[in-house]
Amino acid sequence: EVQLVESGGGLVQPGGSLRLSCAASGFIFSSFDMSWVRQAPGKGLEWVSTLIGSSGDTYYADSVKGRFTISRDNSKNTLYLQMTSLRAEDAAVYYCSKGSAIDYSGQGTLVTVSS
Amino acid sequence: DVVMTQSPLSLPVTLGQPASISCRSSQSLVHSGGTTYLNWFLQRPGQSPRRLIYMVSHRDSGVPDRFSGSGSGTDFTLKISRVETEDVGVYYCMQATHWPRTFGQGTKVEIK
Numbered sequence: 001e002v003q004l005v006e007s008g009g010g011l012v013q014p015g016g017s018l019r020l021s022c023a024a025s026g027f028i029f030s031s032f033d034m035s036w037v038r039q040a041p042g043k044g045l046e047w048v049s050t051l052i053g054s055s056g057d058t059y060y061a062d063s064v065k066g067r068f069t070i071s072r073d074n075s076k077n078t079l080y081l082q083m084t085s086l087r088a089e090d091a092a093v094y095y096c097s098k099g100s101a102i103d104y105s106g107q108g109t110l111v112t113v114s115s
Numbered sequence: 116d117v118v119m120t121q122s123p124l125s126l127p128v129t130l131g132q133p134a135s136i137s138c139r140s141s142q143s144l145v146h147s148g149g150t151t152y153l154n155w156f157l158q159r160p161g162q163s164p165r166r167l168i169y170m171v172s173h174r175d176s177g178v179p180d181r182f183s184g185s186g187s188g189t190d191f192t193l194k195i196s197r198v199e200t201e202d203v204g205v206y207y208c209m210q211a212t213h214w215p216r217t218f219g220q221g222t223k224v225e226i227k
Contacts, residue, residue: 035216037164045156045164045207047216059214095163101154101211103175105163 002026002104004096009109016086020109022079022096030074033100036081038092039108046092049081050100064090086113117141117210121219127227134195136222138208143188145212152211155184155193158221159204168193200226 008020020036036048049070050059058070069082079096093108118141128134144151155168166175168184171191181196195202203226208219 044205044221045158045209045218047209047218050216061215100216101152101166101169102156102164102209102216103166103169105165107163 002098004098004104004106006094006096006106006109009094009111011112011114012086013115014087014113016113017082017084018086018111020081020083020094020096020111022081022106024077024079024096024098027098029072029077032098034070034072034079035097035100035102036070036079037095037097037102037105038090039095040089040092043092047102048094051079052100083111086111088113116215117144117213117217119208119210119217119219121206121208121222124220124222126222126224128195128198128224129227130200131197134198134202134224136193136206136208136224138186138191138193138219140189140191140210142213144191144210145188151187153184153186153191154209154211155182156207156209157202157204158207159201162204164207198224198226 003025005023012018033053035050051070067085071080091113095105095108097105120139122137151171153171156164158164167178172184183194205221205223207221
């Protein structure tokens with residue numbers, strides 16, 4: 001059974017940094033593309049970033065490019081999202097997802113950006 | 116970026132009756148390899164999104180066969196043959212052909 005468990009969310013001040021983690025199990029992690037999707041309070045879904053498993057290529061939404069970095073540790077079956085220069089509009093639930101087509105998502109971790 | 120436009124945005128339905136949601140893209144979703152990467156998701160209240168349909172018409176494992184997807188090019192439809200209580204939530208289409216990936220605004224399905 002596929003499981004994705006996000007952690008690392010919390011309250012951060014504008015301009016601050018946070019690193020999200022996603023522990024994966026139930027599939028061969030190193031073989032798959034992995035993504036982050038977010039949802040601001042009361043809003044729709046927004047794709048954030050994807051890391052291609054086979055090549056290591058990364059893709060980012062324009063809204064986070066240059067501020068967020070997606071990475072993975074295949075030895076730990078863990079996906080990361082390093083977020084810097086956080087803004088109020090980055091506040092959202094962040095979902096870790098299997099695949100570049102969002103095959104399956106975890107339960108999410110809440111990021112709050114406020115002073 | 117590819118803009119995904121869903122309609123309607125709100126859909127009151129009667130239990131046991133059919134329902135249909137439209138999703139249109141601002142450009143063709145046919146990939147250079149010939150496959151069309153259009154997905155449908157359901158987000159029930161308080162839950163994470165769950166993919167129902169991938170590549171236009173393929174149901175994910177465990178998805179009831181009352182859900183069906185169709186369409187081509189820029190015009191796609193999700194149909195529920197007979198709505199059940201557990202189908203309540205927000206439905207999103209998403210294109211996975213082009214970067215960046217983009218979602219529709221969401222269609223809220225509720226029981227009349």
